[in-house]
Amino acid sequence: MDLFEAIKTRRSIRAYRPDPLAPHTIEQLVRVLQNSPMASNAQELRLIVVQQPARIRAVRRFAPGLSGHPAAVLVLAADTELAKARGGKDGRDVALYLNAGVTLAYLLLAAHGLGLGACPVRSFHAAAIRTILDMPVSVEPVVLISVGYPAEAPRAKAVPSMDEVVFYERYAQSRA
Ligand SMILES: Cc1cc2nc3c(=O)[nH]c(=O)nc-3n(C[C@H](O)[C@H](O)[C@H](O)COP(=O)(O)O)c2cc1C
Numbered sequence: 025m026d027l028f029e030a031i032k033t034r035r036s037i038r039a040y041r042p043d044p045l046a047p048h049t050i051e052q053l054v055r056v057l058q059n060s061p062m063a064s065n066a067q068e069l070r071l072i073v074v075q076q077p078a079r080i081r082a083v084r085r086f087a088p089g090l091s092g093h094p095a096a097v098l099v100l101a102a103d104t105e106l107a108k109a110r111g112g113k114d115g116r117d118v119a120l121y122l123n124a125g126v127t128l129a130y131l132l133l134a135a136h137g138l139g140l141g142a143c144p145v146r147s148f149h150a151a152a153i154r155t156i157l158d159m160p161v162s163v164e165p166v167v168l169i170s171v172g173y174p175a176e177a178p179r180a181k182a183v184p185s186m187d188e189v190v191f192y193e194r195y196a197q198s199r200a
Pocket residue numbers: 034035036037038088089090091143144145146147148167178181
């Protein structure tokens with residue numbers, strides 16, 4: 025799929041067919057982590073792939089933002105101590121979240137390119153997710169990504185016009 029076509033057609037998908045994901049599909053998806061740019065190349069991000077139905081059910085119980093029944097839930101997490109050691113305060117407090125955001129975008133586009141539907145989920149109970157997945161307190165779950173073969177068409181969404189959000193040369197304060 026052409027890159028711009030992928031960017032234009034990727035949408036959050038929240039309903040999934042029950043089909044499991046093939047191991048090579050998961051492998052293609054998770055390898056994206058190696059291609060994502062990161063501030064100071066800190067490499068503090070961690071990805072936990074959850075596919076066991078009982079564990080997905082446990083995660084869903086503590087993730088109200090997670091809709092449908094995905095074949096997999098990817099937990100994008102960050103080792104906060106490593107982020108601090110490699111990037112200092114900014115690395116831990118800011119760059120870590122930028123890195124996770126960029127990597128999230130890569131994962132969403134990769135999923136779309138593989139014909140999968142995916143949705144980022146920020147509405148979850150971090151402490152419970154940590155417990156379910158045996159994560160130490162130094163590792164912070166930043167965003168979950170539900171993934172599966174799509175069982176819905178993308179929903180309509182409201183977007184501002186380009187001249188409301190894009191400026192050339194100078195910021196424009198007032199817009200009609
Ligand atoms: C950081 C982040 C957190 C999000 N959290 C949730 C969530 O908890 N539940 C949900 O259904 N969608 C969530 N979304 C998806 C957004 O609602 C969605 O991206 C937005 O409505 C734009 O739609 P689109 O992804 O189809 O372009 C999240 C998106 C991002 C980037």
